[in-house]
Amino acid sequence: MSREPILSADDATPEPPATAAPAISLTGEEDTALRPKRMEDMVGQCEVYERLKIAVDAARIRSEPLGHVLLDGPPGLGKTTFAMCIPNELGVPLQIASGAALAAPKDLLPYLSNAEEGSVLFIDEIHRLPKTVEEFMYPAMEDFRIDITVGEGISARTVNMSLRPFTLIGATTRTGLLSAPLRDRFQVREHLDFYSHEELTEIIRRNARKLKIAIDDEAAKKIARCSRGTPRVANNRLRWVRDYATSRANGEITFAVSQEALSMLSIDILGLDAQDRKYLETIHRVFHGGPVGVEAIAHTLNTATDTLSDEVEPFLLRAELVVRTPRGRRLTAAAYKHLGLDPPDDLPRLLDADEESSQPLF
Numbered sequence: 001m002s003r004e005p006i007l008s009a010d011d012a013t014p015e016p017p018a019t020a021a022p023a024i025s026l027t028g029e030e031d032t033a034l035r036p037k038r039m040e041d042m043v044g045q046c047e048v049y050e051r052l053k054i055a056v057d058a059a060r061i062r063s064e065p066l067g068h069v070l071l072d073g074p075p076g077l078g079k080t081t082f083a084m085c086i087p088n089e090l091g092v093p094l095q096i097a098s099g100a101a102l103a104a105p106k107d108l109l110p111y112l113s114n115a116e117e118g119s120v121l122f123i124d125e126i127h128r129l130p131k132t133v134e135e136f137m138y139p140a141m142e143d144f145r146i147d148i149t150v151g152e153g154i155s156a157r158t159v160n161m162s163l164r165p166f167t168l169i170g171a172t173t174r175t176g177l178l179s180a181p182l183r184d185r186f187q188v189r190e191h192l193d194f195y196s197h198e199e200l201t202e203i204i205r206r207n208a209r210k211l212k213i214a215i216d217d218e219a220a221k222k223i224a225r226c227s228r229g230t231p232r233v234a235n236n237r238l239r240w241v242r243d244y245a246t247s248r249a250n251g252e253i254t255f256a257v258s259q260e261a262l263s264m265l266s267i268d269i270l271g272l273d274a275q276d277r278k279y280l281e282t283i284h285r286v287f288h289g290g291p292v293g294v295e296a297i298a299h300t301l302n303t304a305t306d307t308l309s310d311e312v313e314p315f316l317l318r319a320e321l322v323v324r325t326p327r328g329r330r331l332t333a334a335a336y337k338h339l340g341l342d343p344p345d346d347l348p349r350l351l352d353a354d355e356e357s358s359q360p361l362f
């Protein structure tokens with residue numbers, strides 16, 4: 001536990017968070033309109049859904065706070081949506097914070113002291129919490145109490161403050177970056193995976209109804225196939241195709257309309273966009289197919305490493321266009337084929353050699 005004073009004597013009584021509004025930016029009004037409000041309205045993630053539903057039902061029946069929940073997986077797969085549906089199921093208030101904005105223990109204090117009995121505190125990007133904040137959370141999560149150091153120097157004293165039992169829901173794209181003590185304090189840990197084409201088709205159909213736009217089955221399937229297994233991407237593609245249909249067609253999304261609209265975004269048959277293809281082409285052209293470290297690719301593309309490893313790579317790895325090995329990223333035969341190139345003759349041997357020591361995705 002950090003001994004740094006987190007409060008001066010004058011501000012020992014924590015102020016409530018400025019507003020009840022989320023500290024993270026939850027995209028525009030439409031996104032809120034498309035986001036399911038109840039767990040049963042969510043599509044896919046069946047096993048995760050079942051396990052969370054059991055935990056939530058049990059907590060409600062016993063009138064106890066739900067155990068702390070950690071959700072991990074690539075962006076746009078429903079971590080925030082689960083975190084927002086769970087309090088609705090439990091009928092309890094929700095507070096939202098972002099790991100990146102909680103720079104010091106005092107930033108977390110208003111959330112903890114305002115947490116009502118059984119309520120949910122959602123921390124997005126929890127892997128970004130600094131160590132001091134993480135350590136400050138341990139007793140809060142385990143015993144619902146915090147130790148606050150008030151004042152400085154010889155007048156410093158530690159005040160022990162009890163909290164009302166609450167549930168922490170943490171979301172992360174990088175479980176690997178969470179320290180083991182923090183990870184172990186979550187009773188429920190779930191990994192969200194990419195969605196099937198059928199699940200995304202269903203999400204698109206439902207959201208087209210919410211957006212009050214007519215869409216035919218073939219068009220919904222086409223948009224689903226081009227959505228990188230990700231509901232957020234599916235929603236964005238749907239909105240673009242809707243705009244296109246309104247501007248260039250008679251307002252209905254037919255297969256032809258969806259095809260024309262998506263080709264204007266340079267989205268190909270696998271749903272890859274220009275950035276995905278640039279990533280693959282760079283490994284081929286500059287690094288001769290790999291292996292190459294993600295930092296080198298990021299420098300060459302003039303992109304942040306985090307953007308590549310959080311947003312671009314997970315789907316390319318999942319689609320088996322790239323493999324990740326201890327020596328770096330390497331293109332697979334499928335990637336060469338997708339780029340319209342012949343794979344090198346010795347590719348199988350190179351991949352075999354790399355795969356012997358390959359690492360899991362997350």
Ligand code: ADP
Nearest residue numbers: 034035042043075076077078079080081231232
């Ligand atoms: P994450 O927090 O993992 O980045 P979100 O929960 O914000 O992702 O999801 C992005 C959007 O995708 C949401 O606004 C919602 O409309 C949609 N979405 C996510 N998961 C589902 C789901 N299981 N069913 C229907 N829509 C979903």
